[in-house]
Amino acid sequence: SAQKEADTRQMLDRMIRVDHAGEFGADRIYAGQHAVLRNSSVGDLIQQMWDQEKHHLATFNKLLPEHRARPTALLPLWNVAGFALGAGTALLGKEAAMACTVAVEASITEHYNDQIRQLANTDKEAHKDLIEIITKFRDEEQEHHDIGLEHDAELAPAYQALSGAIKVGCKAAIWLSERV
Amino acid sequence: MSASCRSLIKLQKLRIFPKAAQTLSCGARVNIFPTNQNRSYCAEVKKEATNEPKQDTEDVKSEDKRPEAEAKRTDTWAEAELKEKEDKQRRQKEADREQTIKVEILNASMKYVTKHGWSKLALASGAEDLGYISIVSGLFDRGGEELVLHHIKTSNKKLDAWMIEEVDRYKKAEEKLPITKFIKAATKQRLLMNEEFIRGGVWGEALALMAKPQNIPESVGCLQQVCDDIWHRAGDTSADLNWYSKRMLLAGIISSTEVFMIQDLSQNFEETWKFLDRRFEDISGVPQLGK
Numbered sequence: 001s002a003q004k005e006a007d008t009r010q011m012l013d014r015m016i017r018v019d020h021a022g023e024f025g026a027d028r029i030y031a032g033q034h035a036v037l038r039n040s041s042v043g044d045l046i047q048q049m050w051d052q053e054k055h056h057l058a059t060f061n062k063l064l065p066e067h068r069a070r071p072t073a074l075l076p077l078w079n080v081a082g083f084a085l086g087a088g089t090a091l092l093g094k095e096a097a098m099a100c101t102v103a104v105e106a107s108i109t110e111h112y113n114d115q116i117r118q119l120a121n122t123d124k125e126a127h128k129d130l131i132e133i134i135t136k137f138r139d140e141e142q143e144h145h146d147i148g149l150e151h152d153a154e155l156a157p158a159y160q161a162l163s164g165a166i167k168v169g170c171k172a173a174i175w176l177s178e179r180v
Numbered sequence: 181m182s183a184s185c186r187s188l189i190k191l192q193k194l195r196i197f198p199k200a201a202q203t204l205s206c207g208a209r210v211n212i213f214p215t216n217q218n219r220s221y222c223a224e225v226k227k228e229a230t231n232e233p234k235q236d237t238e239d240v241k242s243e244d245k246r247p248e249a250e251a252k253r254t255d256t257w258a259e260a261e262l263k264e265k266e267d268k269q270r271r272q273k274e275a276d277r278e279q280t281i282k283v284e285i286l287n288a289s290m291k292y293v294t295k296h297g298w299s300k301l302a303l304a305s306g307a308e309d310l311g312y313i314s315i316v317s318g319l320f321d322r323g324g325e326e327l328v329l330h331h332i333k334t335s336n337k338k339l340d341a342w343m344i345e346e347v348d349r350y351k352k353a354e355e356k357l358p359i360t361k362f363i364k365a366a367t368k369q370r371l372l373m374n375e376e377f378i379r380g381g382v383w384g385e386a387l388a389l390m391a392k393p394q395n396i397p398e399s400v401g402c403l404q405q406v407c408d409d410i411w412h413r414a415g416d417t418s419a420d421l422n423w424y425s426k427r428m429l430l431a432g433i434i435s436s437t438e439v440f441m442i443q444d445l446s447q448n449f450e451e452t453w454k455f456l457d458r459r460f461e462d463i464s465g466v467p468q469l470g471k
Contacts, residue, residue, distance in 0.1 A: 020419065065417040068408070075420055 008122065012130075014178045015115055016069035019134070020060040021177035022108055024075060025082040026053045029104060032086025033097045042094050042151060049101070049144050056137055063133075072177040081173075085166070096162065098153035103163040105145035107170035112138035282319055284310060286330040294380030298324030298389060325395055328386045332399070335373040336406045342369055343413040359414050364460060366410045367434055368453065371441055375449075384442045407431045429466070433459045 030050035037043055064071060072078075089100035112134050119127040119134070156162060289306025296302040300323045304314035320326045343366055350357045377383040390399035407427040416426060437459060441452045 061419040062417075064419040065412070068412055071419050071421075071423050073421070073424060 011118070011122065012067055012127075013069045015119075015130075016060065016063055016067050017072050018111075018174055018177045019115070020057075020064055020069075021072045021075065021078055022111070022174065023053060023057040023060050025078040025173065026104065026108070027057050028079055028082030029086035029100065032083040032088070033090045033100070034086075035083075036087050036090035037094055037097055040094055042097070045147065045151065046097070049147070052140055052144070056140070059133065059137075063130075073180050074176060078173065078177075085169075089162070092157060095152045095154075095156035098148040098151045099156035099159055099162050100166055102145055102148035102153040103166035104170060105141045105148065107167050107174075108141045109138055109145060111170075111174055112141065278319070281312075281316075283330075285312070285316065285319070286327060289327060290331065293327060293377065293382060297382055298327050298386055300324065302327060322395075325389045325392070328389055329395075329398060329402070331374075331377075331386075332390075332402050335370060336402060336409065338373065339366060339370045339406065340409050340413070342366075343409065347413055357415055360460065360464075362414050363410055363430065364456065366413070367430075367437070367456060370406065370434070371438060371452070372449075374438070374441070378441055378444075387439065387442070403431050403435065407434065425466070429463050433463070 090097040292302040292305040303317035307316040
């Protein structure tokens with residue numbers, strides 16, 4: 001059971017690290033989008049979604065020392081890459097910005113679902129609080145995804161290619177942040 | 181006989197695919213099931229075929245057989261699963277027992293280290309104290325290095341317990357924890373746990389053993405652990421790269437002071453504490469530390 005404890009510790013350590021990295025990246029993506037589109041018709045919408053992400057990031061900033069998890073060493077990379085992705089897609093137009101939102105939020109929702117399943121399979125009672133938090137965040141990310149679709153994400157140029165590329169990038173970022 | 185049957189019999193003779201050959205002997209229609217289940221199922225089918233008189237039509241009989249055979253098959257699987265779980269539990273218990281014995285021997289061997297160094301001889305002497313024969317020291321394939329690691333890990337645990345008490349003390353006195361002072365005190369406390377071996381002249385050997393390439397992952401891991409413990413108890417809540425800079429700077433201070441301490445002959449290690457103060461001064465200029 002010492003082995004089981006060590007396994008649980010490693011699982012939690014990875015989860016909190018990757019979630020923290022994810023919310024940090026999402027915060028930077030919205031910052032990039034807002035920097036370009038702040039005066040457009042979707043400026044307020046982006047601001048609203050950004051505020052919710054800021055709340056997510058603050059929660060994980062608190063959870064990190066609570067669980068004695070290590071933050072990912074790639075934070076400076078996600079800082080730059082997130083802002084570049086947000087600003088880049090925003091420069092392609094507001095539909096592209098929404099497409100980026102849709103792709104990122106879809107990735108994150110799937111990732112949170114996997115985590116909830118993993119936590120529930122390990123020990124539902126012990127991880128009740130964490131499951132609750134992640135469920136709430138997953139629902140909010142799903143909301144962002146739906147808002148993005150409502151606002152003409154699919155009318156973006158090369159929507160399938162853009163969306164596919166962003167999802168692959170998110171998967172790679174998740175894999176790296178879990179380990180580095 | 182078909183070509184496939186002939187080839188399977190050839191394989192049986194060659195003993196390459198004995199399981200496939202068993203399938204053949206049961207009857208080709210059942211070879212989709214896993215082998216041991218296959219055999220019991222075949223056994224059931226054969227028994228039922230010989231016991232019951234062939235009165236009803238073939239279709240009705242095969243349908244009657246199927247739910248019973250089905251139930252029996254599930255039982256065999258459940259049994260196998262249960263047996264596997266019991267096996268796993270038994271192996272876990274044995275591993276735990278071996279671990280407990282190892283820890284007892286390590287604890288008992290500590291007092292022989294200044295006499296025999298970090299060696300299997302010290303382990304054998306400790307084992308003999310506990311009533312085991314000396315050859316039990318063969319449990320430790322890395323010999324003396326496991327003694328060093330054991331000392332490091334138990335000292336780290338003792339330090340953690342000491343730090344928890346200190347933090348409680350400050351909390352009861354309702355004072356704010358002075359971070360630099362606390363970290364310095366924790367470092368001193370931890371380094372003093374090596375005193376017995378430094379005075380005995382064997383700590384240099386211990387550090388050299390820990391610097392061997394095959395031991396570096398574990399010894400660096402222990403150093404990381406102790407730095408994380410110290411910063412965590414000091415109340416660090418950083419969630420960015422400061423997490424890394426704080427711990428790495430502390431790791432540098434602790435390891436350099438540890439090496440200095442080996443050659444320090446002063447009273448009560450005064451020179452070492454002065455060295456430690458100078459190291460803390462060096463990093464006080466780093467702004468991120470926010471001490």
